[in-house]
Amino acid sequence: MHIVVCAKQIPDPETPPSAFKIDAATNKVVPAQGIAPVLSQFDAIAAEAALRIKEANAGSKVTVISMGAESAQAAIKQVLAMGADEGVLLNDPAFEDGDSHTTATVLAAAIKKLGDVDAVFCGRQAADWDMGQVGLLVAEDLGWPAAIIAKGVTTGAAGLQITRVLEDGFESLEAPLPAVVTVSNEFGEPRYPKLPQIMAAAKKTVTNWKVGDLGLDPGAVGKAGSRLKLEKLFIPEKGGKVELMEGDTPQAQAAALVARLMADKIL
Amino acid sequence: MAHNILVVGEMADGAPTSTTLELLGGAQGLAAGGTVSVALLGTGASAAAAKAAGASKAFVSDDAGYDAVKAEQWLAALEAAVDQAGADVVLIAQSSAGRELGPRLAARRKTAVAMDCVKIEDAGGLKFTRPAYGGNAMATYSVATSPAIATVRAKSFEAATGAGASDVVQLPAAGASRTNITGREKAVAAGLQITEAPVVVSGGRGLGAPEGFKAMEELATAIGSEKAAVGASRAAVDLGWYPPSQQVGLTGKVVNPDLYIAVAISGASQHMAGCSGSKTIVAINRDKDANIFGFAKYGIVGDWKAVVPALVEEIKKAK
Structure with a gap:
């Protein structure tokens, strides 16, 4: 089995709301001072799922791919330290400011260039934009079947055996290879690399492919190729100033709250 | 501008789901003289129409x-519906099925989908607004x-009321799917x-123990079991205090109720x-910060241990 893990580096989702700033002129998040970007947590879980399959199937290989800035090397190195074999960075100004479609176009082109890929594992969504569509768009680009929001994935006679999380329970399904799977947090915690693995990963080389290496038209990727246009990114107004219920006793506070909710006709 | 809008419906108990009716309500508002159609697939679809x-x-x-949504089967039917409806807008619920159908339909029609929208308005073309960055930001898109x-997130639009579809067009039976569902567990x-x-x-880690959810259930029952349900934070779910199906948040359910009571x-x-779209949020917490x-x-x-029982009592009194 050769599994590709798609990994994205994102601003740390644990950034306190007070440090979260948007540049209105560019519609971009201003990187918070002193808070390093991180590997999207769902992608780390996708890597864990891929590594468990690698460990259960001798001769398997895991390649981690990331489209992003030069700094995304760190996300790739993290997955290499977890146990992935090879890393590919897709870094080119032509890829910037695209949408899910152009991201998937670039990732799918890289997967085609690798050539011998049996499965692609992605996080269920990137924990910055939370769209949850790149994995499916890669599947459609490659013409492969897909299963999303997996809490379990193993190899089986039919290809992959997947357990999906649905809103009202779980679904077991089989997908023939090659296939794309997006993995959810219900899968479990990703492993934490130990120091020797981190040292070893630091020595592994990461291949960098540019738009020309992938045979892509620069006009079909990044901002030029995107179909979803971001018009405005803004920080929503919170509910306003909270009104704290006065009262010497919990009973009095509760009575005050019920009175408010009745007056608002929501209780 | 007039829009021909196709709503991808889902059914429960032989009728369109409440979210489907909300999408139809939203579509009525946005169509501006265009047509509103619905696609319904599976047992009882004609009656549900x-x-x-x-x-x-x-x-x-x-x-x-x-009946059990296999995206590839649904996509073939939905593509036919898009063509026949002449749809320039397609609205889908942000559900288990919708999360898969939206992106794949977009790929097949060489277009784009805005996921998990909470607002759609016509302001010199349709603008789709959705939360991003874990709810820290909102993003408005055009396609x-x-x-x-x-x-579209549940509770983003008022549900449509009145008569159902009078013109019913048959779509072909389900075709092939490469994925095969082998089991389902509720x-x-x-x-x-x-x-x-x-x-x-909703209750959080601050409840201190799984028993705290009993108090949450009592509060929900006092409000009315026909309108109140109990949720949990990821921390509480990860501790095994409440089932994953009840988790509210980025990786759980996104809820948009009229009233969200966050306890501890x-x-x-x-x-x-998962809850910032709630119309009114009430917070009960020991930490004023x-x-x-x-x-x-x-x-x-x-302390919720004192406040929640008092709240239960006051609600009962007020009824």
């Missing part, structure tokens, strides 16, 4: 092959290609689902991503 308020036309197949597709708390409930009472929840951004108070309209600073 008559209950699809707000749709003038329904594209249906009663084939049971559609440069046609049809513009959006998946795992939900009994009663009203948190995504559908007008009132959600600090209000981390990943939690707020908790992040949740920044989102709440009303708050009580105090």
Whole structure:
């Protein structure tokens, strides 16, 4: 089995709301001072799922791919330290400011260039934009079947055996290879690399492919190729100033709250 | 501008789901003289079409092959419906099915989808607004290609009322799917689902023990079991205090109730991503500096162990 893990580096989702700033002129998040970007947590879980399959199937290989800035090397190195074999960075100004479609176009082109890929594992969504569509768009680009929001994935006679999380329970399904799977947090915690693995990963080389290496038209990727246009990114107004219920006793506070909710006709 | 809008319907108990009716309500508002159609697939679809308020036309197949959603089968039917409806807008619920259908339909029609929208308005073209960055930001998009597709969060629109679709067009039976469903297991708390409930009472790690959820259930019951459901923060679910199906947040359910009561929840951004669209948030927390108070309209600073029973009593009195 050769599994590709798609990994994205994102601003740390644990950034306190007070440090979260948007540049209105560019519609971009201003990187918070002193808070390093991180590997999207769902992608780390996708890597864990891929590594468990690698460990259960001798001769398997895991390649981690990331489209992003030069700094995304760190996300790739993290997955290499977890146990992935090879890393590919897709870094080119032509890829910037695209949408899910152009991201998937670039990732799918890289997967085609690798050539011998049996499965692609992605996080269920990137924990910055939370769209949850790149994995499916890669599947459609490659013409492969897909299963999303997996809490379990193993190899089986039919290809992959997947357990999906649905809103009202779980679904077991089989997908023939090659296939794309997006993995959810219900899968479990990703492993934490130990120091020797981190040292070893630091020595592994990461291949960098540019738009020309992938045979892509620069006009079909990044901002030029995107179909979803971001018009405005803004920080929503919170509910306003909270009104704290006065009262010497919990009973009095509760009575005050019920009175408010009745007056608002929501209780 | 007039829009021909196709709503991808889902059914429960032989009728369109409440979210489907909301999408139809939203579509009525956005069509501006265009047509509103609904696609309904699976057992009972023809009968459900008559209950699809707000749709003038329904594209249906009663084939049971559609009952358990296999995206590839649905996509073939939906592509036919998009063509026949002449749809330039497609609205889909942000559901288990919708999360898969939206992106794949967009890919097949060489267009784009805005996922998890909470607002769609016509302001010199349709603008789709959705939360991003764990709810820290909102993003407004336009779609440069046609049809513009959006998946929409429950409770984002008022439900359509009135007569269902009178013009019913048959779609082909379910075709092939490369994926094969081998089993399904229901795992939900009994009663009203948190995504559908007008009132959600959620408990967090601050409850201190799983027994705390008993008090949450008592509060929900006092408000009314027909309108209130109990949710939980990811921390509480990860501790095994409440089932994953009840988790509210970025990786759980996104709820949009009229009233969200957050008890002993600090209000981390990943939690707020699941509830910040609530019309009114009430926070009950011992820590007056908790992040949740920044989102709440009303708050009580105090120990939930004293406040929640008092609240139960006051609600009972008021009824």
